[in-house]
Amino acid sequence: MRIALVGCGAVTQAVYVPLLSRRRDLFEVSAVCDLSRTLADAVGDRLGAAGRYTSVDDLLAAGGFDAVVVLASGSHGETVRKALAAGYAVLCEKPLALTRAEVAALPEGRLMVGYMKQYDPAVRRAEEALAALGGPEAIRAVEVTVLHPSGESQLAFANLTQARDVDPGLLASLRAAEHDLVSKALGEAAPEPVRNLYGVALGSICHDLSLLRRFTGSPQEISYVETWGAAPGSIEISGPLPVRGRFSLRWHYLEDYPAYRETVAIHHDRGSLELVFPSPYLMNAPTTLTVVSDAESRAHWREVTEAFEVQLAAFHAYVNDGKPPLTDAGGGLEDIVTAQRIAARYALQHDLPIGGEAA
Incomplete structure (x- = not known):
């Protein structure tokens, strides 16, 4: 193709x-x-x-x-x-x-x-295990923790070619256009803390929102949002899951943290399913799924098949064979709506202006 x-x-x-x-x-x-x-x-x-x-x-x-x-x-x-x-x-x-x-x-x-995390073999295996337990109705809680070092440190190995030949005026106009789009999403008066939160939600936390969509369905309500530290800082989000239980998500930008780490734990009445993701830029680094079925039993499963590669193959199958993708425009829209709910809840909690689509 x-x-x-x-x-x-x-x-x-x-x-x-x-x-x-x-x-x-x-x-x-x-x-x-x-x-x-x-x-x-x-x-x-x-x-x-x-x-x-x-x-x-x-x-x-x-x-x-x-x-x-x-x-x-x-x-x-x-x-x-x-x-x-x-x-x-x-x-x-x-x-x-x-x-x-x-x-x-x-x-x-x-x-x-x-x-790509939706196509990770460890995630697909966790979906199968959750289905065997009874699906979303079996979930008591989903807990997510992301430890996010600087992009520069994560990409130091890649020897990237740098762009220094783009017209500064063009870049400024593109940034202005993006600012206008965010204003349409959050309102013209939305302050920087709300805009920064929205940017992280759509730029990074959306990966975890996409996993919630697969495991439980998108949250229909955001109960609590807090941020602290210099932007992008730390973010905490929680709320009810659409079928049963609650989710909590903590995202921390830690510039000098040794390595990216993302943990998604699904707790049910008889045990847990825990996924640990490595840096997304490391090809074929394993994601680990740990299945806890009782106090003495822990099964660890690792797969080095690259999630990005599985995603590319899925796109090929979609275009040539008509096999539907895991996320289409509707799923992408759900994550935008959830990100706007996150921004709106934070604004309401802190008596900050919110408008646009998020209102």
């Missing part, structure tokens, strides 16, 4: 380039696009892509591919809209967009939203 990549930054270089290089049985990268011609050429050279573009409009007009993989930073809504309107299948890295309105504006088409 011939694909075009939009965005040639950190996740593309550290994750998608090595995976697409070894999965030439499934994909041919025909074109790449980035605001930086330096990055487009670097990724194009590594993947043998003939087409190199700095404009999404030029990329789509030139064609020569079957699908578009959207890996750029910021909101993906407008790029996805244009690609779907042009008739291409789309794999879009999370988040799908920053506003509900952007999702509502998407035309019909083949769209898969990328939450």
